[in-house]
Amino acid sequence: MTAPERLVTLSNATITHSGTPALRDVNFRIDRGEIVTILGPNGSGKSTLLRAIIGALPATTGTVKRAAGLSIGYVPQKLHIDPTLPLTVRRFLSLPHRISDAMAEAALTRANVSGLAGRQMTELSGGQFQRVLLARALLSKPDLLILDEATQGLDQPGAAAFYRQIEDVRREMGCAILMVSHDLHVVMAASDRVICLNGHICCEGAPAHVATAPEYRALFGAGTNGALALYRHEHDHHHDDLPDTTQPAYDQAGCAPDCAQSDCAPTKTETHP
Amino acid sequence: MTLLDDFLIRAALAGFGVAIAAAPLGCFVVWRRMAYFGDATAHASILGVALALAFDTSIFGGVLCCALIMATTVSTLSGRGYAMDTLLGVLAHSALAFGLVAVSFLRGVRIDLMAYLFGDILAVGRADLVVIWLGAALVLGLLIWRWSSLLTATLNQELAQAAGINPRREQLILTLALAVVVAVAIKVVGVLLIAAMLLIPAATARSLSRTPEQMAVVAALIGGVAVIGGLQLSFQFDTPTGPSIVCLSTVFFAISSFARLLQRSR
Structure with missing residues (x-):
């Protein structure tokens, strides 16, 4: 079996949005045929990441590489x-x-x-x-389909039908799909890989893995294995104290071990509501 | 050519040339909510007139330069967190004021300021006609060439970017086209009424169209009819020509708006 075709790669990319770095030291890749979902609170840099991928924002440091002749479909x-x-x-x-x-x-x-x-x-x-x-x-005929909270404003059945269609699209067209979503339960069912974002990549991996990761719980609450996680997040922690040289070492599942211990550590009240 | 000897024919041709270039461009001005932008660019051109007279260069060149500088300034500042309406208000009116003051310094040169403020379409010469039609052709060519990209970038910047279109480049093209239209229209309707030639036909065409292309074509037709009709009216009633043209297009606008209102209430 040949290795899947890599469509977009971000290496140690820092993306600055109106003067302030909105995303720091991002390592990201997406291959043909993958469904990847980005999760994160408001202001965590989700849209910034998408904009960097489509080329609307340049990386101030690091690199953004797109496959030659990459065709992007954007919703x-x-x-x-x-x-x-x-x-x-x-x-x-x-x-x-x-x-x-x-x-x-x-x-x-x-x-x-x-x-x-x-x-x-x-x-x-x-x-x-x-x-x-x-x-x-x-x-x-996109190689990469990007959906930015595409189901916002749709009711539950509408959103579910929309995501079923996305699955069909992948099956029929074989393209990669990158989406930002707040519909956590759907995301967990439909994605191959989930990326938790909060100014940097907090954790990433298979949905089942991410749902149990402490960083994810810190952002979305615990107790239901992510199936019915409530979207609640307060900006109770800062990332400014992270030394610039810190480059989280991602393990196989993709979680940064230092992340949970330092800036992403949940407060007690938030972990146990 | 005996036909062009008639000043009325020359005036009609000049007005028609401006109208068919200004109207489609005006559609973009309306869609992108750049109405004040057109105003600022036009007002800056009076400064261009003054500078051109002072340095004894062509009026067209002076106006084009000033309009371009103003349009680029506004375009550059727009993404930088200034309150747009305030910024444009400051730039538009101060450019006009500086222009008027600059003109007053020109001793020994007798210029008819009214001709630049309100245009003097009846005094259009053959050379003016050539400049107007070349400018109009350039603008129309630009718009047709970039039409799809311009439209996509107007609709949504990210959508354009994802399709490999650079929204800033498209903005620059519109800016350039706007400066050219201002420079060629100054003789026809004058500094104060150029924005009217851009906006009114486009706004009138909106209620009669279902696609962007339709709107552009209908706007050009309305602009053309307004020029010919306005010329006739001004000849018949001895009224200033530029303002007459604008008045007639406003009447068209009122009729189309009223028709739409009736259609809706039915």
Whole structure:
């Protein structure tokens, strides 16, 4: 068996966002066919990481390497369409590359929103809108599909259906999928690898491993093995006291041993609610 | 060419040239909420007029330079945490004020300031026509060439970036196009009314269109009709031409808005 194709590699990358480092010393990789999910509290650098991967933010130190000719499909967290911009679903699908009507209809059918081509984007419901975004992202036959909290604003069944579709996409297209999500239980079921982020990579590994990691519990609470973890996190710890040279040594599962002991250590009240 | 000997024909051609370049560009100005941006660039051009006269160079060149500098300044400052409306207000009006003061220093040169503030489309010569149509062709060419990328970057920066489009480059192209339109339109509608040529046809076209391309084409048509109609009105009623053109496009805007309102309430 050949090694899976590496699509994106970040080595010791520090990403600065408006003057302050939002992510420090990140080592990250994603291979073709993987589903990787990024978890983390608000302001932990999730979007920053995605922006670095698509090339919108450069690394101030370290490197960001993308495979040559990498095609990225991107589903943004929110897409605001100015009311002054008339845009039909059909026209939206042709951005930035024109596609045939047949391709457009096929893409909409696959996303379970057939027959919407003539509608204005601003008239769609939340669920329809997200599906159209996904349909557009898939049209470029991406090697890497990036979803930034794509199910925000969808109800539980809507989100579940959306994630089932993501699974299908991977099976059919064989692309890698990188997503940011807050739907923890779905994430745990659907991902191959989970990355816990809080200004740096707190821990990473298989979902089952991460769910039991103390760093994860510090961020998301304990007791339910992650299945029903409540999203609660207060900024009770700082990362400023970390010496710059600290480069966590990731073990096989990918957890940084020093992380739990130093800055990510949970406070008592948070670990045992 | 005897046809171009008629000043009315020249005026119509000049206005038409400006309208078909300004209207599609105006669509981007509307979509990206850059209305004040157009204003600032236009107001800066009066400073360009003063400098061009002082250094005895071409007005077009002076205006283009000043408009470009202003547009790039605004574009650069926009991502740096300044309050945009305040910043633009400061830049637009101070540029106009500095320009007017600079013009007053020009002794010995008799210039008709009104002609630059409100345009003098009836005085367009053949050389002006060439400049206007070359400028319009350049702007239209830029817009058509970059259309898809411009539209994607306008919709969402990250979406553009993921598709390998650099949003900053697209912004720069719009900035450049804006400076060119301002420089060629100064003769036709003047510094104070250039923004109207950009915005009003685009805003009028919005309620009549379902796609961005439709909106751009309809805006260009509306702009063109407003130029021809405004010329006729000003000839008939002996009113200033530039403002007449703008008045007529505003009437179109009111009609299309009213039609939309009726359509909605039904």
